[in-house]
Amino acid sequence: MLEARDLRKSFGALTVTNRVSLEVARGERRVLLGPNGAGKTTLFNLLVGELRADGGQILIDGRDVTGLSVDARARLGLARSYQKNNLFGGLTVRENLSLAAACAQGRARTPWADSLSDRGVAEAVDEVAQRVGLTELLEVPVDTVPYGARRRLEVGLALAARPRVLLMDEPTSGIGPGGIHAFHALLRGLPAELTIVIVEHDMDLAFEVADRVTVLNYGEVVFDGPPREARDSALVREIYLGTWDGDA
Amino acid sequence: MFHQTPLKTATVLLLAGLAVAYGLSTGFFGLELLTEVAILAILAIALDLVAGYGGMISLCHGALYGVGAYAFGSATVLLGWGAPAGLAMAVGGGALFAWAIGAVTARTHGIFFIMATLAFGQMAYAYLFESPVFGGNDGLPGVPRLDASALGLDLNDSLTFALTCLALALLAYAVSAALLRSGFGRTLVGIRANEARMRVLGLPVWRHKAAAFGVSGALAGLAGALAAQHTMYISPGLLHWTVSGELLIMVILGGLGTLVGAALGAGVLVFLKHEVSRFTDHWHLVVGLVLIAAVLAGGRGLYGQLEHLWERRRAARRAPPETPAPDEETTGHA
Ligand SMILES: Nc1ncnc2c1ncn2[C@@H]1O[C@H](COP(=O)(O)OP(=O)(O)OP(=O)(O)O)[C@@H](O)[C@H]1O
Ligand SMILES: [Mg+2]
Numbered sequence: 001m002l003e004a005r006d007l008r009k010s011f012g013a014l015t016v017t018n019r020v021s022l023e024v025a026r027g028e029r030r031v032l033l034g035p036n037g038a039g040k041t042t043l044f045n046l047l048v049g050e051l052r053a054d055g056g057q058i059l060i061d062g063r064d065v066t067g068l069s070v071d072a073r074a075r076l077g078l079a080r081s082y083q084k085n086n087l088f089g090g091l092t093v094r095e096n097l098s099l100a101a102a103c104a105q106g107r108a109r110t111p112w113a114d115s116l117s118d119r120g121v122a123e124a125v126d127e128v129a130q131r132v133g134l135t136e137l138l139e140v141p142v143d144t145v146p147y148g149a150r151r152r153l154e155v156g157l158a159l160a161a162r163p164r165v166l167l168m169d170e171p172t173s174g175i176g177p178g179g180i181h182a183f184h185a186l187l188r189g190l191p192a193e194l195t196i197v198i199v200e201h202d203m204d205l206a207f208e209v210a211d212r213v214t215v216l217n218y219g220e221v222v223f224d225g226p227p228r229e230a231r232d233s234a235l236v237r238e239i240y241l242g243t244w245d246g247d248a
Numbered sequence: 249m250f251h252q253t254p255l256k257t258a259t260v261l262l263l264a265g266l267a268v269a270y271g272l273s274t275g276f277f278g279l280e281l282l283t284e285v286a287i288l289a290i291l292a293i294a295l296d297l298v299a300g301y302g303g304m305i306s307l308c309h310g311a312l313y314g315v316g317a318y319a320f321g322s323a324t325v326l327l328g329w330g331a332p333a334g335l336a337m338a339v340g341g342g343a344l345f346a347w348a349i350g351a352v353t354a355r356t357h358g359i360f361f362i363m364a365t366l367a368f369g370q371m372a373y374a375y376l377f378e379s380p381v382f383g384g385n386d387g388l389p390g391v392p393r394l395d396a397s398a399l400g401l402d403l404n405d406s407l408t409f410a411l412t413c414l415a416l417a418l419l420a421y422a423v424s425a426a427l428l429r430s431g432f433g434r435t436l437v438g439i440r441a442n443e444a445r446m447r448v449l450g451l452p453v454w455r456h457k458a459a460a461f462g463v464s465g466a467l468a469g470l471a472g473a474l475a476a477q478h479t480m481y482i483s484p485g486l487l488h489w490t491v492s493g494e495l496l497i498m499v500i501l502g503g504l505g506t507l508v509g510a511a512l513g514a515g516v517l518v519f520l521k522h523e524v525s526r527f528t529d530h531w532h533l534v535v536g537l538v539l540i541a542a543v544l545a546g547g548r549g550l551y552g553q554l555e556h557l558w559e560r561r562r563a564a565r566r567a568p569p570e571t572p573a574p575d576e577e578t579t580g581h582a
Contacts, residue, residue, distance in 0.1 A: 048448060074450030088441035095249055099438040103449040108435040109456065115431035116249065161449050 001026040001195045002078075002165050007046055007056035009039075009219075016042045017053070018219040024165075024212075029187075030197045031206040033230070034216035035239060040199045041083055043216065044167050048080050049073050060165065074103075077164030081155045081171060083199070087142050093153055094138040097125040100160035124160055131186055132156040148175045155186070165195045172202055180205060203240075207231060215239065249437050250301065250428035250507070255558055259508050259551060263515070264418060271410050279406040281522060285515045286413035287474045290420040292498045292510035294467035297424050299496070300505030301433065302460050303440035305362050308349060308369030310491030312465045314484070316342040316472020318376060321388045321482040326381070331394040335473050342469020343462045345372070350461025354454035357443075366489055373487040387483030391476045403477070413474055417511065420467050424507055427463065436460050497535070501542050503549030512551050 002024040009017035016039045024030045034040050045051040047058060049070040058066050060076050068076075088096045095116065101124040102108040102115035115121050129135045132152040137145050142153060155171050172180045180202060187209050190196070200206045206213065206227070213230040215223035217239050223230055230236050271282050291313050298304040319341035323334035353364040376382050393403040396412070403409045427433050438446050439453060447453045476482045485491075494517070502513025520538065524531040542549060548556055 050444070050448070069452075070447045071450050071452050074448055080448060086442065086445050088438055088445065090441055091249060091437070095434075099434065099446070100449050102431055102434065103446075103451055107431045108451055109459075110431040111427060112430055114429050115434045118431070157445070157449070 001028070001061060002047070002197070003057075003059040003062075004043075004047065005057040005059070007043070007058070008054045009042060009046055009051060010054060016219045017046060020056070020216070020219070020221055022214055022221065022224065024195055024197060026195055027193045028195055029209050029211045031210035031213050031227075032197055032199045032216065033201075033206060033213060033236075033240075038216040039219040040216055041169055042219075044080055044169055044197075044199070047167060048078055074161065077162075078167070079158040079161040079163030079165070080167040081158040081169060083169040083173065085150050085154050087150060087153060087157070089143055090141065092139055092141050093129070093134055093145065093149075094125060096142055096153060097128055097134075097138075097156055097160045098122075100157045101125050101128070101162075104160065104162040124162070128156045128160045131159065131189065133182060148179050151175050151179070155183075159190075163194070166190075166197070168196065168198045170199050170201060172200065172205065184208070249434055250425065252425055252429065253555075255555060256506075256508050259512070259554075260418075260421060263508070263511060264414065267414055267515075268411065271407060271414070276406055279410045281518060283406075283410040283413050283478050285518045286410065286417045287471050287478060288495070288498065288514040288518060289417045289511035290413075290471040290474070291468055292495055292502070292514045293417070293420050293424050293507060294464045294471065295495050296499050296504065296507055296510035297428070297467070298460055298464045299499060300507070300510070301428060301440060302436045302457060303443075304350075304353075304365075304457065304461065305496070306365045306461075306464075307362050307489055307492045307496070308365040308372075309464075309468055309495050310489060310493075311369030311372040311487045312342050312346050312468035313472040313475065313491065314376070314482075314487030315345050315372060315465075316469030317476040317482045317486050318382060318388075318472075319469065320473035320476045321391045322382060324392050325388050325390055331392055331477075335394065335470075338469040338473035338476075339466045340469070342472060343466035346465020346468065347458050347462035349465075350458035351454065354457040366492075369487065369489055369492060373484055373489070376487060377484040383483075385484060387481060387485075389481045391480045391482060393477040393480070409478070413478070416470065416474065420470065421507065421511065424467070428507070432456075432459070497539055499549075500547070501539060501549055503552030503555070504547075506549065506551045506555065509549050509551030513549065516550065 004020055004022050007017050007020040020043060032040050042051065046053050049068065057064055060078060065073050065076065088099060098116050098121055101121045105120050107115040107118050107121055129138055132155055134149060134152055134156060137149055142150060151174065155168060158166055172183050184205065210227045213225065213227050214221060215230065215236050223233055223236050267282060271279060291309060295306060295309045298306055316338040319337040320334040323329045323337045324331055349365060349368045353361055356364050377385055382388060396403050401408050403412060435451060435456060439456060443453055475486065498513035498517045499510045501516060503509025517535065520535060521531050524534045546553065
C-alpha cells in the first residue's frame with residue numbers, strides 16, 4: 001500500500017534519512033519508533049512530499065509518486081497529522097473539519113454551493129467530531145479550545161480527509177493518560193482497511209496496536225519486525241535504554 | 249469565514265441608501281464624486297476579496313484597473329468596436345492578466361508576494377507609458393460610454409451614470425459575497441489561515457489562488473471600464489502603483505476582510521480627500537494621520553470596529569458576566 005525504497009535525505013552534512021526502505025501493507029498498523037532526532041518526522045515529510053528526497057522512491061499502491069506534488073499525493077489517499085499542531089487558526093473547530101472534509105469530497109472548489117452547509121461535508125464533520133470527541137466544541141474557535149482538544153483536532157483533520165493511508169506523528173504527545181486511553185479507543189474504531197503509520201513514544205501503546213514495528217536510529221532502519229521481536233531485540237533495548245525499562 | 253450577517257446587510261443597504269439620497273440631492277460635482285466612489289468601491293471589493301480573504305496583499309490592483317480601462321478604451325477608440333464588446337474585453341482582460349499574475353506569484357508569500365505584484369503592475373504601467381499605439385503618456389481621449397438607450401437609460405447623463413455605477417458596485421458586492429460563501433470562498437479562507445495544511449489535504453493551492461486572483465481581476469477590469477467611460481479618457485496614471493497603494497489604504501481603513509468595509513473605505517477616503525483638499529494642499533498628510541489612527545486603534549478598520557463592538561454587546565446581552573469556566577485539562581507541552 002505504502003512503500004519507500006532506499007530513501008535518502010541530508011541537510012547539509014547531516015544525513016537524516018539514510019537508505020530507508022519500508023513496506024506497509026493495506027490495513028496494517030505500523031508503529032515507527034526511534035529516539036529524538038532519529039528522523040521520524042523527516043520520513044513523514046518525505047512520504048507526503050513536503051520535503052523532496054535526495055534519492056530513492058516512494059510508492060502508493062504500487063504507483064511511483066516520488067515526482068508528485070504534496071496535493072497530488074493527498075488526492076491518492078495519503079493523509080497525515082503533525083507532531084506540532086498545524087490547524088487553521090482563527091476558525092472554529094467545525095470550519096477546520098469542514099475544510100478537510102470538503103477537500104476529500106470534491107466540494108472545496110465549487111463556486112456555487114457552500115461547503116460548510118453541504119450535507120455530505122456536514123455528515124463527515126459530525127462523524128469525525130464524534131470519533132475524536134469534539135462534538136461539544138464544534139462551534140468554538142480553535143484558538144480558544146484546550147490543548148488536548150486541539151491535539152484531537154489535529155488527528156481529526158487527517159481523518160476528515162478520508163485517507164486510505166494515514167500517517168500520525170506522535171498523536172498522543174502531551175495529552176496525559178486519559179487522552180492516551182481515548183486515543184487507543186479511537187484507533188480500535190478506525191476501519192480495518194485503513195493503512196496506518198504512527199510515530200509513537202509510548203511503548204505500551206506502540207506494542208499494543210502495532211502489527212509491525214520499524215525502529216529508526218540516526219536516519220537508518222535498525223529494526224523492522226513484529227512487536228514481540230522488537231521487545232526482545234537487544235539493539236532496540238539499547239537504543240531505548242533509559243527511556244524504556246524493557247518489559248514494563 | 250464570511251457570513252452575510254444582518255449587520256453587514258444593514259450596512260450595505262444603509263450605504264446604498266445614503267449614496268442614492270446624496271446623488272439625488274447633489275449637483276454635477278457631487279455626482280462626479282459619487283461616481284468615483286462607486287467605481288473605487290468595486291475596485292476595493294476586488295482587492296479585499298484576495299487580500300482580506302485570501303491573504304494576498306496585492307500591489308497591482310491599480311494595474312488591473314488600468315488594464316480594464318485600456319481594454320475598454322482601445323476596443324472602442326482604436327478598434328471601433330461597440331461598448332459592450334469593450335466591456336467584455338475589459339472584464340476578460342482584467343481576469344486573464346490577473347490570473348497570470350496569480351499563477352506566477354502563487355508560490356510567493358508576504359513581502360515577496362507584494363513585491364512581485366508591484367513589479368507586474370509597474371511593468372504594465374511602463375509598457376503603456378511608452379507604447380505609441382496606446383497614446384503613450386498622453387493616453388487616449390474620446391472614450392465613449394455604453395449606449396443603454398434600449399433600457400431607457402442615457403448614460404451620458406451624470407445622475408444616470410452615477411446610479412448605474414452604484415448598481416454595479418452592489419452587483420460586485422453580491423457576486424463577491426456569493427463566492428465567499430461557496431466552497432471556493434471557504435477554501436480561500438482556509439488558504440489564508442494555513443496554506444501548507446490546505447495543500448496536505450489535497451488542494452492544488454496555486455490553482456485556487458490564481459483563480460481567486462482572476463475573479464478579482466475581472467471585477468477590477470469592470471471598474472477600469474467604468475472609469476474609462478466616466479472620464480471618457482484613459483492614461484497610464486490609472487495603472488500607477490500609487491493607485492494600488494491608495495486602494496489598500498481604503499480597504500484597511502474600511503476593514504480588511506469585511507467586504508462591505510472596502511466599499512465604505514472607498515467612500516470615506518474619496519470624500520475625506522475632497523473635503524480636506526478644499527482647505528489645504530497637504531491632504532496626504534491628513535489621510536496618513538487618519539490611517540495611522542485607524543491602524544493604532546486595533547487595525548480592524550471602520551466596519552471591523554463597528555462589528556467588533558456589536559458582537560461584544562450581543563455577547564454581553566446573551567450571557568451576563570460570570571466567572572470564566574476553568575480549563576478542563578492541564579495543557580501539555582506544545
Ligand atoms: N529543515 C531542517 N533543516 C535542518 N535540519 C533538520 C531539518 N529538519 C530536521 N532536521 C534535523 O534532522 C534530524 C531529524 O529530525 P526529525 O524531526 O525528523 O526527528 P524525529 O525523529 O522526528 O525527532 P523527535 O522525536 O524529536 O520528533 C534532527 O537532527 C533535526 O535537527
Ligand atoms: Mg518528530
